[in-house]
Amino acid sequence: MQWELDGLVEPGAGQARGFTALPWVREAFIVHAGIDPWPGTLNLRVAGDADAEAWQGIRSRGGAVVPAGDAASCDAETWPVTVTSGARSAPAAIALPRVPGYPPARLELVSPVGLRDLLELADGARVTVAAAVAPPGLAAVVFDVDGTLVDSIGAYHLVASRVAEPHGYVVEADMVRRALDADVPFWPQILGDRAGDDAFIATLRTATRAAWPDILRENVRCFDGARAALQVLRDAGLRLGICTASGGETFAALEAAGLFGFFDAVVTAADVTHRKPHPEGLVQCLARLGVEPSRAAYVGDTAVDVRASRAAGLWPVGVLTGAGDGASLAAVGVRRLVRDVASLPRVFGLGG
Ligand SMILES: [Mg+2]
Incomplete structure (x- = not known):
């Protein structure tokens, strides 16, 4: 579900640093939001009555539950979001501890990057926090291959x-x-x-x-769960494509896993004159799929993939199974991170 609200940056108490470094906390945010947390959180206060009411509604519908991993902790809920300040944005997740008396207007954000530095935020700065769900009317998902569908790094x-x-x-x-x-x-x-x-x-x-x-x-093998995820996307009526900068050297792994039939368009190095991050390959792939860039997402594992996706106007999604990491992908404007392709269906509102 789409939603967005504004928040004002509050001074941090520095208490979250130890929390985000706990192994079970890291694992939980990687699983639920694709985010391996930077130490600490960014604290916001929801700005204005209308947004406070909206946040109340979001809370009451509930987020993904992160069960406490030790006796000293409590359960928490989390929502993957995009934080935007001016022209800059970064992936993050709201962390809401289930403790009595937690301030109703507070938003605590974990992110794979230091949000204050990346977004150049001072105390009191206004940011927009939006649900990191796929754009409405999505019609196609294009995939990178190495490090994304195929475990080849x-x-x-x-x-x-x-x-x-x-x-x-x-x-x-x-x-x-x-x-x-x-x-x-x-x-x-x-x-x-x-x-x-x-x-x-x-x-x-x-x-x-x-x-x-x-x-x-x-x-070289396909990642576990790739086939099931592609099946869910296909069953939902999405058209699927491949855009890789390679010559297709690792396609044998896709063939071996029976995945090749899922794709309506395949673009390799042989089809283009400019490599990623140039948008040529993605533009060509979408032309073959007959889908506008604004109605497509590109899933990849590298900063180069995210840059190509943005240059071509697709919604960039990053996976953590390849060469990039959350910080490198966030620095170039990835809109949503996921642990792996198996986690993709819920990014597109398709359960899982
Ligand atoms: Mg790759």
């Missing part, structure tokens, strides 16, 4: 490690993640002094291509 790390090791280079998982998240060239950041050695990089790329088929076959 670990395989990219494995192949890079195997290729680099004989030359004395160590590839950290984070290096692979960062390169994919921000779409920066991978090998130059690994190679240090030899970053400009184009012939050496060409050798590494050739070795990567040679090693890839075996690693792909043994290590």
Whole structure:
């Protein structure tokens, strides 16, 4: 259900820092809102009588229940939201502890980023808090593949490690993640002094291509729950598409899981002249689906995906199963985060 209300930033008491760091609290917000909390919360006071009444109504309908994870805590309720200040916005979740006497006009927000810094908020600043649900009239959902539908980031790390090791280079998982998240060239950041050695990089790329088929076959799978989620979206009448910057190297995993038939349009690197974050691929995909951008969402795992989605005018949704994380996706304007594709149906108001 769509709703929005305004709030005024209040000074924080700093008490929430320990709470958001508790393992069960982190897990609960990841499950319910796709949010791995930044330490602490942003406190707001609902602004005005009309919004206070609206918040009362939202509370009375109830949010997702987060059961207390230890004897010292209480149950809480949570609602995924988008917080907006001027042209900037960030994903967050309202955390409402079920304690007697909790101030009825207080909104406590958890977010994967420091909201005060990202949105440049001072005490007393006015922000808008809106339910992070899909836009009305949604007709299509387009998916990224690697790290979104297919669990392949670990395989990219494995192949890079195997290729680099004989030359004395160590590839950290984070290096692979960062390169994919921000779409920066991978090998130059690994190679240090030899970053400009184009012939050496060409050798590494050739070795990567040679090693890839075996690693792909043994290590790349679709994420659990992807099939069931796609089925729910299809049954609801949504058209589904794929837009990937790859050449489709990991499509075998989609085929193996029987997922390929769900998609009405598939756009790969071979179809475009500009890579994401350029909107070309998404524009082409939606043209094939016959759906306007304002009636579509794009689901991806990287900051590049979110930027492409915004450039093309789709509603950007981020998953936490790939190269990006909540903070990197929030920094570029993701509107909703989810733990994984299996959690998608409820983002579109389809239960689950
Ligand atoms: Mg990806």
